Amino acid sequence: MIIGTLGSHSALQILHGAKKEGFQTAVVADKKREDFYRNFSFIDNILSYDSLDNAVIQINKMKDNGILIPHGSLVEYLGKERVDKIQTKIFGNRKIFEWEADQKKKMELLRKSHIKIPEIFERVEDVDRLVIVKLNGAKGGKGYFLAKNKSEVKEGISNLINSKMIKSEEEVIIQEFVIGVPMYFQFFYSYMLNRTEIFGIDIRYETNIDGLRRLPYNYIKETNPSPTFVVVGNIPAVARESLLPVALEYANNFVKTTKELVPPGIIGPFCLESIVTDNMDIVVFEFSGRIVAGTNLYVNGSPYSWLYWDEPMSMGRRIAREIKIANEKDKLNLVVS
């Protein structure tokens, strides 16, 4: 059996883990990145493409003996229509993709899981506090902006429309900007072991917002630079232990809700992107229904994965392990779609 993934996001970790679990590996990579992926001995096959349509053809070469591991760049690069043409089995539940792509459905899933979420403003007119305006889809934060009031929201949306990032107001979600610190809780729901594991925690490293604080006060005052939120990396963290039972309860609720609303529910990795407030509330403002790039920190295991496993367990390896267990039990069809 071959485990494959698209050459971006967390491909190195995924294939490194797959190899450790004894699988053949393949990366489906843009021709320009072929040389890059050739550096890593755990990648057995490089299926290079020169167009996005061709990428789908390359992926489908594995349809008889392969499993594709999806990640945040898959839908983002290929687009929904091309993803629908993928015939190779995909790890996890494909139906989660459309919930993930739609900020409004996303928040509904969280709300139904009894997870604390930020206030959502359906109409610009209702904005009465600091908000963050987000775009649908996992674009790595591109285009997101902060606004203090209605008129700043309107202005920002106009800018997005003018710069052709969106077509209409409908494509944004207006969320209360919760004051606190960001913390991204990564989980793995194992259908085979019937449990949700806390995998790790990361903080996103965003340009230019995480750089602006290095500017001198006088300069900021004079130029008032606009913060941007493009994710370019991740920083590791652990949480106060008393936060973990709450985080895990949220995660278990989330798994349950997806079983009801998007059967057979989430399978494998997911992430609850949160702000922790000074009341120790975990406020989840977004989720990812697949592996997040923050797990790239933990190629040799995370402070939490070491508690579950007595071996170095990356999220990539954890996925491969789940496939291996399912395969051994002849239940592979339960973890792919």
Added chain:
Amino acid sequence: MIIGTLGSHSALQILHGAKKEGFQTAVVADKKREDFYRNFSFIDNILSYDSLDNAVIQINKMKDNGILIPHGSLVEYLGKERVDKIQTKIFGNRKIFEWEADQKKKMELLRKSHIKIPEIFERVEDVDRLVIVKLNGAKGGKGYFLAKNKSEVKEGISNLINSKMIKSEEEVIIQEFVIGVPMYFQFFYSYMLNRTEIFGIDIRYETNIDGLRRLPYNYIKETNPSPTFVVVGNIPAVARESLLPVALEYANNFVKTTKELVPPGIIGPFCLESIVTDNMDIVVFEFSGRIVAGTNLYVNGSPYSWLYWDEPMSMGRRIAREIKIANEKDKLNLVVS
């Protein structure tokens, strides 16, 4: 022999390490957290409690064959009186607890160890620079505030009294707020090996102060939000190597002073919470006389513990190792109290 701890703070790490060293393990946990701790196979026994008095009863069930590992939440949750009723042996020196609980005694221990500390203002009237006002006990930073001058100090103390967080001015300590970067140096003093080991370094992740910097300048200017300092996690770091000899010298001095003032002195983990200034001075503004939550980062060993041990050594495991060595030498009574 059984190693037990209260279910919070660094319990997972402590019990994971104890199991690795071959001990039976027990967590004394709030009934509501029972399910949470049941996820981890290295926990052999869950002694659940429904009241704090009952927690003490559960702890005392281990009095014949157990050792309790204390951490920051023990005194904070149970309170001094209940802790005094613990009959189970406690790892380390119980007498350190009262020094730790009293900010003024704390600073005295540091001063006598020839460790650089921030200016302390005994009287509000003496305040002549930016200060941080702190509460006694390890409340995770709750209630701490910054003040630029006498009147802000007075106002802040009134607020604390009004909100019933303190009863009088006597319960706070007013410290110079040293300009520099926070760095928390974790150590382990081994009575058995007669040495102080540098264990690791962390930076506390505090809400909302570490989130406020993400707010746009205009918003801050208009709303001037008050920073809060509630610790919700930790971020790993290493120090410039030339800082380490100074840090270790401080640590050795500290061990020596505790032997004199609180015999038999500190045993096991402690932490020197510091600000490093741009003169490369390490200014210690607080210490913890037991395991700190920042060590939760290093479940598989830290960049420093790998230098001492050729195996993954967490602080939890290091404690268990010390107990094991003491037991083998029939000197257990020297490391517990």
Added chain:
Amino acid sequence: MIIGTLGSHSALQILHGAKKEGFQTAVVADKKREDFYRNFSFIDNILSYDSLDNAVIQINKMKDNGILIPHGSLVEYLGKERVDKIQTKIFGNRKIFEWEADQKKKMELLRKSHIKIPEIFERVEDVDRLVIVKLNGAKGGKGYFLAKNKSEVKEGISNLINSKMIKSEEEVIIQEFVIGVPMYFQFFYSYMLNRTEIFGIDIRYETNIDGLRRLPYNYIKETNPSPTFVVVGNIPAVARESLLPVALEYANNFVKTTKELVPPGIIGPFCLESIVTDNMDIVVFEFSGRIVAGTNLYVNGSPYSWLYWDEPMSMGRRIAREIKIANEKDKLNLVVS
């Protein structure tokens, strides 16, 4: 064979790695730090010195059977003239030192490698945006300052001259201050394996700039404290996977350029110190032609080194491994100078 280094910077990691590869080890340490280095069992010999001239004598004791691993503190502590008197073989290419010490030559090397760099202002009069003014040599950021315009640049240079940190304007480099987030890409060029490995990524932890953000807005407004940039530690990070092919291409270009301009070119560790902008551009504002202290984070391997090696590989160990391979192939002379 003995591997030695000067007792500072990354000495612990270097000697720990050397011991793992089976070498004898020696640290050449200031007498005051002798006790410190005695704590670590992987250090076989401590050659202590009481003057910098004596340090050279100590280093030269290893001239028949030793290899000295250079790091950022070597040239900085000893000065060029003393380094020229070192007869012991030095790992890597000594000639890189002078390129590294000269900010202008540095930028030339990067420019010729087709690496994006910040605008450089040759004359104070040309300054038309926010700039950072830097001093030659790796002084850990000491003396660096930000300036918004010509007059602030002039004032800052006068201050440096008055405080005797520099003698003339010629000793500084005036660089555009690129808005984005810092990210330091660490590499290892293996002459033996004929490849450039991505080793790891770190963020420098600088005092007081990384602490100022914790000050309340009102205090900053009133006092407008000057940021300083003294590196006192490092924080780990990973980059978005799509940045890695670009970073590695830059690194390969850099290796090629050094082969042309400073034959036989860079050998072993180097670092491209970068700002990542919100266009996802990697702008390299400096390089280090030897091991950087940021690799101290990865004593047990980094998220990237685990992808190349199935064993814990620190940068210190990687250097020792290269020496071992070269020695086995009887090609030691190709990796030392």
